[in-house]
Amino acid sequence: MSIIEQTVDEPIDGLVATPEFEAANEAQQRRRGFLMALPAFAYLILFFAVPLVIVIVYSFATRNRFGGTDLNGWNLESYRGxxxxxxxxxxxxxxxxxxxxxxxxxxxxxxxxxxxxxxxxxxxxxxxxxxxxxxxxxxxxxxxxxxxxxxxxxxxxxxxxxxxxxxxxxxxxxxxxxxxxxxxxxxxxxxxxxxxxxxxxxxxxxxxxxxxxxxxxxxxxxxxxxxxxxxxxxxxxxxxxxxxxxxxxxxxxxxxxxxxxxxxxxxxxxxxxxxxxxxxxxxxxxxxxxxxxxxxxxxxxxx
Amino acid sequence: MTAAVEIAGITKRFGEVVAVDNIDLQIDDGEFFAMLGPSGCGKTTTLRMIAGLEFPTEGSLKIFGNEVGTLPPNKRPVNTVFQNYALFPHMSVRDNVSFGLRMQGTTKSEANRRAGELIELVQLTGLESRKPGQLSGGQQQRVALARALVNKPKVLLLDEPLGALDLKLRQEMQNELKSLQRELGVSFVFVTHDQEEALTMSDRIAVMDKGKLLQVGTAEELYERPLNRFVADFIGQTNLLDATVADDDMIVLGNGTKIKAPNPHSPGTKVAMSLRPEAIEIGRRGDVPADHVATSLNGVVSAMNYLGHSLVYQVKIDWIDLEVRTDPVASEDRLGPGDDVSIWWDRTADWVVPDE
Structure with a gap:
């Protein structure tokens, strides 16, 4: 967390940055940062967030007689266990x-x-x-x-x-x-x-x-x-x-x-x-x- | 009277390095004592040995007559104001100041009461609940003082306590420290590399270099009667002229000029003559008063600077540049670059030190 705070660009002395320029610059930096983080985001969403959601969803589902899981009739039965x-x-x-x-x-x-x-x-x-x-x-x-x-x-x-x-x-x-x-x-x-x-x-x-x-x-x-x-x-x-x-x-x-x-x-x-x-x-x-x-x-x- | 601190034959080695080399030192009770020297001269190590943060390799160290050689710091009646203060960042000003008392088992309320008194003494009332990080450098330095003094130490040790402050604040704190010391009557042992600081504040000064104690004395003694070349050079500004002793009243300068200079050294000894810039008179070539001929030299002005309260000449004497400082005179009476001049000084103004 603190690393991110520390690397915020300081304006260089002597260069006058107009507010518009600064805003545009910031927006561009943000876009560039997002692009670089995209692979990591994609990976995390696909292989971490999605399975996590599946687990949570399953915890409210019902086990059927054959050992499968019925994804309907949501209940808290499994939490009672x-x-x-x-x-x-x-x-x-x-x-x-x-x-x-x-x-x-x-x-x-x-x-x-x-x-x-x-x-x-x-x-x-x-x-x-x-x-x-x-x-x-x-x-x-x-x-x-x-x-x-x-x-x-x-x-x-x-x-x-x-x-x-x-x-x-x-x-x-x-x-x-x-x-x-x-x-x-x-x-x-x-x-x-x-x-x-x-x-x-x-x-x-x-x-x-x-x-x-x-x-x-x-x-x-x-x-x-x-x-x-x-x-x-x-x-x-x-x-x-x-x-x-x-x-x-x-x-x-x-x-x-x-x-x-x-x-x-x-x-x-x-x-x-x-x-x-x-x-x-x-x-x-x-x-x-x-x-x-x-x-x-x-x-x-x-x- | 027993000395506050008595150091006899103390040596401190770190592996191969000799940080402090066989020094003897006495610090009197109630004295403002400075240890002065360039960085790495052993002054801080000496202070740390008095504090108990280092133990001497050899020698004896007594505080008010008690041998404390290898006693841990918490068993010694001394406290330290550390360089950069070393305040506990997770504690409030009050808890920092009361720390020493609480560690000795004083009740919390009593400790807080006395901490309050000290906080008042260093004029920080109202800031008791702040953390050190929320204080300015000057305020932190006051907390450090209060934190040490609350324990009523028999000797207060200060390790470059003013080093981190800006000039104006430093001068202010110099005066405050001095008056605090007088008020409390406790010995202060003060480590600094700033000779001006040492001269203004201290009763006595020890000059150290490369682990050796070179001279101990009052500011005046060190300035006017340095024992060796290093002290002469380190304390104030001076011109050092290499010379050889001819007899007890005469030395021969590097270029062969004979100068009358009473000295206690045996003939043939390599020495340096120290001439303070303000002790030298300057005039046109040949203007030397008759009774000063034996203590004069001829030269050429190479530069002149007007400093308001004084004039500073650089005078080239053959093989060496000397600095000469005089009272300001009207501009038409000033000497300029290229002028042939003579310089002379009183027979008591020069000081001959062994050249080492």
């Missing part, structure tokens, strides 16, 4: 897991981002690359890697056995899902946090120490509030995909810990109850949208 005990259980479990994932990411990422922002540029860039490296490998493959790591007699279990904690069976537990999610989404927490912390003037921390704040007070009253935009941005970027995660819970969680993402897929593909799947998706979207709006309200600008 959200009150179902099983659904509520899955919903709560998903939110709790997503929240735990977010908090763990935050706890790991904050010190890391702070450390990174206090290094000299060369080291910083190296660390940034380190954060990005996992993206070079397919997400699915990386999840299967965790499948192997956490599996019975896998490396993780061998290590815990070796240090005397004993054999661990983490695969197909919620712990495994959280571990996988934290691993998968940690970069999304680190990057906005780093961007926010790196921007903070180090002298503010010095000033707080000079004004009798101890290390913790300095963090609590200066560093944390000033890095809040990064905290919020990172939390949203981790919480939202965790809430709707499909691949990781599917691979590491097994069948025992169904989460929202898997449940929605089941509605579409196995249960063939598209309206119900669509209503779940819609609700999920509304929750995420609200969270995002709250973030922007809080004045964050780092997304």
């Amino acid at each position: 959200l009150g179902d005990d099983l659904v509520r259980q899955i919903l709560v479990r998903s939110v709790v897991l997503a929240a735990i994932t977010t908090v763990i990411c935050l706890l790991i990422a904050y010190p890391f981002a702070y450390y990174m922002s206090t290094r000299r540029p060369a080291v910083r860039n190296l660390m940034l690359v380190g954060v990005m490296i996992p993206f070079w490998t397919n997400f699915l493959v990386r999840n299967y890697a965790w499948y192997v790591i956490l599996g019975t007699d896998g490396p993780f279990s061998q290590v815990t056995e070796f240090v005397g904690i004993g054999e661990t069976r983490l695969l197909f537990t919620q712990t495994a899902v959280v571990m996988g999610l934290v691993y998968g989404f940690l970069p999304f927490m680190i990057l906005p946090l780093y961007a926010a912390i790196e921007r903070i003037d180090g002298r503010l921390l010095e000033a707080s120490r000079d004004l009798y704040a101890n290390g913790f007070q300095s963090f609590r009253h200066v560093l944390l509030p000033l890095s809040m935009p990064g905290v919020i941005a990172g939390s949203i970027l981790v919480f939202i995909p965790s809430l709707g995660a499909y691949v990781t819970p599917e691979i590491l969680g097994g069948a025992k810990t169904t989460l929202l993402g898997s449940y929605i897929v089941t509605q579409f593909l196995s249960a063939r109850n598209m309206p119900f799947g669509a209503s779940l998706s819609t609700v999920l979207m509304i929750v995420m949208l609200t969270a995002t709006l709250v973030y922007f309200r809080k004045g964050g600008r780092t997304l």
